[in-house]
Amino acid sequence: MFSAYNYPSSSSSVEFYRGPVLRSLSDNLSEYFEDALIVTQKNGEKAGLIVAIGEAAKVAKELKLDLSALKKNMDLLMPAFFDTHFHWVQDDVRQMPKVSLIEWLERYTFPEEAKYSDHKFSSVKAKRFWKRILSVGTIGGLCYSSIHEVALKEAFKYAPEDFNIGNVLMTMNCPEDIRQSPQRACASVDNCAKRYKSRYVCSPRFAPTTCPEAMQASALAAARHDCFQQTHLGETKNEIQWVLEIYAKIKGFEGVKTYTEIYERVKMLGPKTIFGHCIYLAESEWKLLADSGSRIASCPSSNAPVDQLGIGSGLFDFEKAESMGVPWALASDIGGGPFLSMFDVMRSFVLQNREIGRHSATFTKALHRTTFKGAELMDLSADRGMLEVGYYLDAIRVPMPPGLPARANGEMALEALIRLMPNRESSDTFVNETIIRGKSCFNKEAVV
Missing domain, CATH: 3.20.20.140 (Metal-dependent hydrolases)
Known part of the structure; x- marks a missing residue:
């Protein structure tokens, strides 16, 4: 669900991530969005801070964005x-x-x-x-x-x-x-x-x-x-x-x-x-x-x-x-x-x-x-460790499990993700990209 936040009004001051998202909210609740939109601050000491997250259509409507102008990523984004x-x-x-x-x-x-x-x-x-x-x-x-x-x-x-x-x-x-x-x-x-x-x-x-x-x-x-x-x-x-x-x-x-x-x-x-x-x-x-x-x-x-x-x-x-x-x-x-x-x-x-x-x-x-x-x-949880408004975008991009229903819950998405790995060894090479505070610090496609 979209959470209200005093987000910057100028789109030049924010960055957008659109695509499937899996997030953890508690021991008993994880959420899967087939099409989510994450908005983060782009510049300054709060660069990478999430100012909006939720179903793409709802977030776009709230922020008066043209959703068709935002390219949808095919991989799954989840917390690092x-x-x-x-x-x-x-x-x-x-x-x-x-x-x-x-x-x-x-x-x-x-x-x-x-x-x-x-x-x-x-x-x-x-x-x-x-x-x-x-x-x-x-x-x-x-x-x-x-x-x-x-x-x-x-x-x-x-x-x-x-x-x-x-x-x-x-x-x-x-x-x-x-x-x-x-x-x-x-x-x-x-x-x-x-x-x-x-x-x-x-x-x-x-x-x-x-x-x-x-x-x-x-x-x-x-x-x-x-x-x-x-x-x-x-x-x-x-x-x-x-x-x-x-x-x-x-x-x-x-x-x-x-x-x-x-x-x-x-x-x-x-x-x-x-x-x-x-x-x-x-x-x-x-x-x-x-x-x-x-x-x-x-x-x-x-x-x-x-x-x-x-x-x-x-x-x-x-x-x-x-x-x-x-x-x-x-x-x-x-x-x-x-x-x-x-x-x-x-x-x-x-x-x-x-x-x-x-x-x-x-x-x-x-x-x-x-x-x-x-x-x-580690006493970092005031603004780290969760894909939620007020937290920094610390995330990983992983392969999207094929055939996952659009209305799947978080547990279903996680089980499908684990099953996608053919063996335990493959877990060490499963991540396509690692993002810290909104900035990419590892990208498999860029590794020669």
Whole structure:
């Protein structure tokens, strides 16, 4: 439906997009327009801001436009993605054999991350990766780098501005070539937070590999420089057993009963902390997350069974998170996740939940949790993450599913879109164009 707005009166100050549009409005509502018209501001600091959107005929009538003069695009336009948990330095190990989390980390991931100590290697990889992420329609997110500040510098050099990134802190129980001393880790997180400010994410890898001193330094740096924090929590049962065994021997933590309690003691809980996974949590842990305002990034394609190219961790209980009032969004978690595309994440989320009879996991919900809710997790949702008046035009152009009825609802359109991909691999090459704030930043037709 068309929403009223104080739109500019001169057509030279606006831009128009006409064609099929699919948008997300909530967990329970997505809309499909067979012929929509989007009007955005063209110039100035508000360039790309949506001032009108809805059925083309209605919008044109309201604005007194000659609709016949506006060419209709044949592709489908839909909101661009936000990925709230991924490791850019693991792009080359996404599809390495996965038997268990710890085995996969030790055999493939840690050796791969060690390569990022080299400036030239990091630069080549960063230039390629940050182009590629735009090509799958992801325009913002929260990202882990390796321990190396040189790799972090290269990531910030090439990453679009709505990606926040942090170098992981690792001080124990990991290979020597990717291990920091506690003093080095504490200095690194403080220096990087000063240098990159709010785009930096203080990132203790997780409690088994990061000493309490470094996690406390991370929490202090985040508070001092208004940064997000991110880490991992409750991904596998073996991980939980391992971390509790480790901390039972650390002074001041002998009485710890849960994984989350460790993060509470080092002051990491809070509304600007995003915990990855959170599959296995006790009731007391859910309460700690809820009471502190902490947030969750759920990674279904990474946590999926091994025969689905995941690590086999289990399935996040999003209904429990919602009942406790804990904010959450979907994420790819590459390289645990096998594909960078959030289309694959959406598919995995819906299919895994359907298998256990959790039918509230719809494609409509998946779209909302990879767009608006991802932006919301990053405190960007005031004007990002939704195709609606007052929001910026952050969108992707994808192939139009053939034979889709003009009066199809949003869920039908989404299912048809997912079915259009012949296999999971094709999700990484499905997007024809990516648009940020009304400006094209990737166009498949322009790629030589």
